Structures are given as structure tokens and as C-alpha cells.
Amino acid sequence: MLREITLGQYYRTESVIHRLDPRVKIVATFSFIISLFIAKNFIGYVIAGLFLALCIKLSNVPPKFIFRGMKTIFFLLIITMVFNLFLTPGIPLVTFGRFQITKEGLRLALMMGVRLVFLITGSSLMTLTTTPNNLTDGLEDLLNPLKKVKVPVHEISMMMSIALRFIPILMEETDKIMKAQMARGADFESGSLMNRAKSLIPLLVPLFVSAFRRANDLAMAMEARCYRGGEGRTKMKPLIYKKRDALAYGVIVLYFAAIIASRVIL
Amino acid sequence: MKSSKISTVMGKMIDTQKLVFEYIRRDEEGNVEGITRAVDGVDLKVEQGQFIAILGHNGSGKSTLAKHFNALLYPTEGEVYVDSYNTEDDDHLWDIRQEAGMVFQNPDNQIIGQVVEEDVGFGPENMGIPTEEIWERVDEALKAVRMDKYRKASPNHLSGGQKQRVSIAGVIAMHPKCIIMDEPTAMLDPNGRREVIRAARALNQVEGITIILITHYMEEVVDADKVFVMDKGSVVMEGTPREIFAQVDKLKELRLGVPQVTLLAHELRQAGVPLPDAILTRKELVEALKKCR
Known part of the structure; x- marks a missing residue:
């Protein structure tokens, strides 16, 4: 059932976080991401972690859904951690032939790992609690000042919401065309990579034609x-x-102050 | 010359005068390769509050004609007046589009919102209506097509007939005087078709909105006040459904079928059963047959 796909993985439930203004959530997410790069020590990450945990708790989204997004970055995570672990110079802890794990490497690898996990968790929390529609509305409003420098903000957000509306329709259409071509003997699954790429042509051409017709x-x-x-x-x-949005902005400012304090003081 | 015309069009919802529209095909250099006359000298008058049907098979020019009523296309020759505004008058373009709403064939390609109520609100938003009034209009429009239960639903989860009703609601929310429906039922199943036609008829009778229904399904035009039949860009027949359906043979010539009941009555009459001309409904046929005994 392609029609069932919800884009931007919105999780429908009732919570304070869901009811927050999308602008607050966008600003919060960006501040959170920036804060992850400001934090340099253990305390900073604990604060970020607690803040994130609090938001997840308040959002009523089952943690299972939040960590599902982790699958896509699993390899990136492993690669980053391995590289940092083995390639950072410093005091060696363990040595395997030419490679060695250093104390600094271990620290950096852990930090990068935590940073990446927090980053993905934070941003998926935003998309899980905000409908794509609200998100585009929020973005349009936040980018409004750019209108002064002739950025077509309204048009961009209109395009985004139209794209969001048509993705499920075009996906269903792709499925239909694929079945129609398969019924006539098209083979999308076997052969070399080159052949498989070529076999996509009879799929893409009708899809594009129909997309243009729909656009018209x-x-x-x-x-x-x-x-x-x-x-x-x-x-x-x-x-x-x-009122709750003002409160949320207050919380963001407090959180940001705490992160900066953790870096400066400790 | 023009001033004398304007005085004659007062009071008509839609009035076309010797309307001609040509599609011009050009090659890559922009030279004219060929001209197709899609609409050829159409004079069509629609009164306020009427239910009008325009019939014709594919390529008869009926959709091209319809796009003139909403200023989406402009005449090559002749004039089109919508509620006494000339469609070529740019100052009134948005008045025309607000007064004469349009519903298209493909339900998927005319819904903009991702939630039913947001789509219905799209027209009023464009017109610059204040937020509170938009909500009132959306409520009222969704009730008028009996889709208020689905206001929070995603259009992707609706059936074809429901989607078309949402499209109609989107037009109603703009408070039009006239709704032009360009084959709204062509892509629907019989149930969806019935839903849409019922909604259109209710709007005409309850709200007094002029409806122009373009279709090639004969069953849908039975209740119309007036039927225009188009072929090769011109209006070839004009009259009440009864007058039109009395001419079964001519309709067949135009490759248009008549409703099955009418056809049956026609065949029976030719076989010698004394039946009156143009029977449109099953009930009428039953009554007429009873009298024969």
C-alpha cells in the first residue's frame, strides 16, 4: 500500500511538542545541532542528552520510532568511529601491528558517535512531531526576511508542499507503470548494473510524461x-x-546558556 | 460596435458570441504548421440558475469551450461574457475566475492541499479572505457536498467520487455564481459518478448556483434544464433533454448513445408499440407501457 506512506515520518499523537509552533521546533532543532558542536566535554554532552531525553519524553513518541532513523546512518556511524579510533595520533593504548588505538582516538570516536546519534535523534524528533505541511509553513515564515533580497520564499514553500502532496501519487504511478511494463516482459531485476539502469528507461519516460501532464x-x-x-x-x-511557544523559546535559551557555560567554565 | 453588444448581454450568466478558438501548431522555428479549429462559431447563452449540460464525444471541442468560461483560454475570434464581464478584460480576470468556478476531470491533479479542509480553503486564501471567514466558508462548503466527516483526512485516502466532491467544495468556498464541470465523472466508477451528479444537482436546486456540466454520459443530462450537443467544434443540437432524446437517430449519427431506457422505448416504438417520444426514465417507460394494454 504505497498510499499509506507518510512522508517525513510524522507520528500522529497528542503532546506538548506536537502542539508547539513549527517555527519554535525548527529553531530548537538548529540550536540543538549547533550546541552539539559547541559542547566539548562530558558535562556538555550530558546536558544535551538530558535535554533530548526530556523532549522525547514530552513528545509521547515511542523511542522505537525515534531510533528507527538510526538504521540509515549506521554505516556512517561505524565508519566515522573506526577512523577516529585508529587514526588519531596520541598516547597509544592498544597496538595491532601498524594500527594503534590511542587515548585521544577513543575519546574522539566516542564523542563523534554521540554527536551523530544526538544529531539524528534531534532532527528526527522534529520531523516526527511536525506535519510536513506545518514544517513548510514554519520555514516560509522563518525565511520571510529573505524576501527583501528577492528570494522567492513563498514560491519555494508552495513547491515544497506540492511536491509533498504528489510524491505518494507519483509513487503509485511508478508502481503501475512498472507492473504494466513487467506484464509486457520488461525485466527490472536481473542483469548487470548497466542493463538494469537501461531497463529503467521504459519506466522513467512514461513517468516523466505523466508528471508533466499532471503539473500542467x-x-x-x-x-x-x-x-x-x-x-x-x-x-x-x-x-x-x-504562551507555550514563548516558554519553549525560554527553555532553548536556558539550554544554550548551559551548554556554553559547560564549555567555558569546565 | 462593442457598446451595442454589451447592452444585449446583461443578465446572462454566460454568453458567447460567434466564439472561435484555434489551436496553432508550430514547428521548432515557430512557423505555423497547421491550425486546428477546436471551437467554431459557438453562440451559447446560459441564464442564471440553470442546469446546463454540454454533450459531445471526444474531440468535439466541449472542453476547449469550457475553458473559455473561466478565462483560461481566450477566443481567437468572437467574444465570451461571464456575468457581463468580457473574459478578455484583464481588470476583471479574478472576478471572472471567482464567479465561474471550474472542476476538472482528474481528481488527483486539482487537489492542492494535503488535508481536505486545507484544499477547500485554497481558493478563499488566494482571494484574500480573512482567516475566520475562510473557516466559515470551508465548513459550509464541506457540508454542502456532505464531506464534512472527512475534513481532516488526506485526499490520498479518499475515493474518486469523494475527491471530486472535495474539488467541488473547493470551488463552492469561493462563492461562485456558476460552476463549470469539465467531465467530472469521466474517471469515476458508477457510484462515484452518482455521488458527484447528486452533489451538482443539489447545489443547483438548493443554492441556486448555475451548473454547466460537460459530459459524454447521457444518463447525467436527463435532469438538465437545457442540453447543448457539440460536434466538430459547433453546437449541432440544442434543447431540453426530452427534445434532444427524441432524435435518437441523429444522436447515433453523432456517435452519442442515448440512455438505455430511451433506446429501448425507441426500439419498441419502431417495432410498433404505441409509445410517446423521448422516454427518459424507467418510471416513465413503465407508466407508458401500462397505458398500452
Whole structure:
């Protein structure tokens, strides 16, 4: 069931984090990522970890879902850790032939590992608790100042939300075309890499043709419904800051201060 | 010359005057390769509050004609007036598009929102309606097509008929005087078709919105106030459904089928059963047959 795929892995539930303004969540995620690079010692990571754990707890998202995103970066994680472990010069702890694990290497590998895990967890928490729609709305609003330097912010966010709407439709279409070509003897699974790449042509050409046709239809439908760009447009669901959003900003500032303090003082 | 025309179009919802539209095919250098006359001299008048059907097989020019009612296409020759605005008048472009809403064939390609209610709100958002009023309009529009239960659903989870009803709601939320439906049922199953036609009819009767239904399904036009039949870009027949369906042979010539009941009555009459002309519903046929005994 391709239609069941939810993009951006949104996890539907009720929580404070879900109800927060998307802008707060975007700002929080970015601050969190930056803070991970500011933190340099054990205490800093403990603070970041506690903050993250608190957010996960508040979000009501089962940790299972959050760590699912880890699978995709598993190899990256291992590679980073191994390289750091073996290739950092310093006081050797263990030596295997030409390779040696140093004290600094161990420290750096652990730090990188924790940093990566936190980074992915933090950003997937944002996408798990915010609908793609809200996310584009939030981004549009945050990037609004860029309009002054002629960045088409509204258009970009409109394109993003249209893309999000059409991804499941095009995926279903891909599936349909694939089955149709398979019914006529197309083979997508065997042969060399080159052959397999070639066999994608009869899949991609009709897909592109249909995507363009859809784009044309959609443009006409949008025009028929008086769409004329972002100017003079009102919002059905405008983003309005509430008390909890102000509170959340406060928490972010406190957290950031704590991270900086951990680096400066300790 | 133009001023005299404007006085004659007052009060009509849609009025086309000797409308001609040509698709021009060009080669890579931009030279004209060929001209296809898709609409050829159409004079069509639609009164406020009517339920109009435009029939025709593929390529008869009916969809091209429909796109003129919403200023998506402009006439090559002749004029189109929507509620007395000339569609070529750029100052009133957005008034025309707001007053004459359009529903297209493919339900997937006209839904913009990722949630039903957001899609319905898209039109009012574009018109610059204040937030609170948008919500009122969305509520009212979804109720009018009986889709209020699905307001939080994703359009991807709806059936074709439901998606088309959402599209109709999206148009209603703009408070149009007229809705043009360009083969809204062509991609639907019989159930979806019935849902959409029922919604269209209710809008016409309850809200008094002018409906222009473009279709090639004969069953859908039975209740229309007036039917136009198009062939090769021109209107070849015009009249009430009863008048149109009385001419079974001519319709066959135009490669249009009549409703099965009408066809059966027609065959029976030719076989010598004394039946009246143009029977449109099963009930009528039963009544007429009872009288024969």
C-alpha cells in the first residue's frame, strides 16, 4: 500500500511538542545541532542528552520510532568511529601491528558517535512531531526576511508542499507503470548494473510524461482557483505564537546558556 | 460596435458570441504548421440558475469551450461574457475566475492541499479572505457536498467520487455564481459518478448556483434544464433533454448513445408499440407501457 506512506515520518499523537509552533521546533532543532558542536566535554554532552531525553519524553513518541532513523546512518556511524579510533595520533593504548588505538582516538570516536546519534535523534524528533505541511509553513515564515533580497520564499514553500502532496501519487504511478511494463516482459531485476539502469528507461519516460501532464493540469486548476502568487494571499491556518511557544523559546535559551557555560567554565 | 453588444448581454450568466478558438501548431522555428479549429462559431447563452449540460464525444471541442468560461483560454475570434464581464478584460480576470468556478476531470491533479479542509480553503486564501471567514466558508462548503466527516483526512485516502466532491467544495468556498464541470465523472466508477451528479444537482436546486456540466454520459443530462450537443467544434443540437432524446437517430449519427431506457422505448416504438417520444426514465417507460394494454 504505497498510499499509506507518510512522508517525513510524522507520528500522529497528542503532546506538548506536537502542539508547539513549527517555527519554535525548527529553531530548537538548529540550536540543538549547533550546541552539539559547541559542547566539548562530558558535562556538555550530558546536558544535551538530558535535554533530548526530556523532549522525547514530552513528545509521547515511542523511542522505537525515534531510533528507527538510526538504521540509515549506521554505516556512517561505524565508519566515522573506526577512523577516529585508529587514526588519531596520541598516547597509544592498544597496538595491532601498524594500527594503534590511542587515548585521544577513543575519546574522539566516542564523542563523534554521540554527536551523530544526538544529531539524528534531534532532527528526527522534529520531523516526527511536525506535519510536513506545518514544517513548510514554519520555514516560509522563518525565511520571510529573505524576501527583501528577492528570494522567492513563498514560491519555494508552495513547491515544497506540492511536491509533498504528489510524491505518494507519483509513487503509485511508478508502481503501475512498472507492473504494466513487467506484464509486457520488461525485466527490472536481473542483469548487470548497466542493463538494469537501461531497463529503467521504459519506466522513467512514461513517468516523466505523466508528471508533466499532471503539473500542467495542476497549474490550470490553481489558476482557475484564483492563485496568483503569495501577494495578497491570506492564510487559513496562520502561525500564531502562544504562551507555550514563548516558554519553549525560554527553555532553548536556558539550554544554550548551559551548554556554553559547560564549555567555558569546565 | 462593442457598446451595442454589451447592452444585449446583461443578465446572462454566460454568453458567447460567434466564439472561435484555434489551436496553432508550430514547428521548432515557430512557423505555423497547421491550425486546428477546436471551437467554431459557438453562440451559447446560459441564464442564471440553470442546469446546463454540454454533450459531445471526444474531440468535439466541449472542453476547449469550457475553458473559455473561466478565462483560461481566450477566443481567437468572437467574444465570451461571464456575468457581463468580457473574459478578455484583464481588470476583471479574478472576478471572472471567482464567479465561474471550474472542476476538472482528474481528481488527483486539482487537489492542492494535503488535508481536505486545507484544499477547500485554497481558493478563499488566494482571494484574500480573512482567516475566520475562510473557516466559515470551508465548513459550509464541506457540508454542502456532505464531506464534512472527512475534513481532516488526506485526499490520498479518499475515493474518486469523494475527491471530486472535495474539488467541488473547493470551488463552492469561493462563492461562485456558476460552476463549470469539465467531465467530472469521466474517471469515476458508477457510484462515484452518482455521488458527484447528486452533489451538482443539489447545489443547483438548493443554492441556486448555475451548473454547466460537460459530459459524454447521457444518463447525467436527463435532469438538465437545457442540453447543448457539440460536434466538430459547433453546437449541432440544442434543447431540453426530452427534445434532444427524441432524435435518437441523429444522436447515433453523432456517435452519442442515448440512455438505455430511451433506446429501448425507441426500439419498441419502431417495432410498433404505441409509445410517446423521448422516454427518459424507467418510471416513465413503465407508466407508458401500462397505458398500452
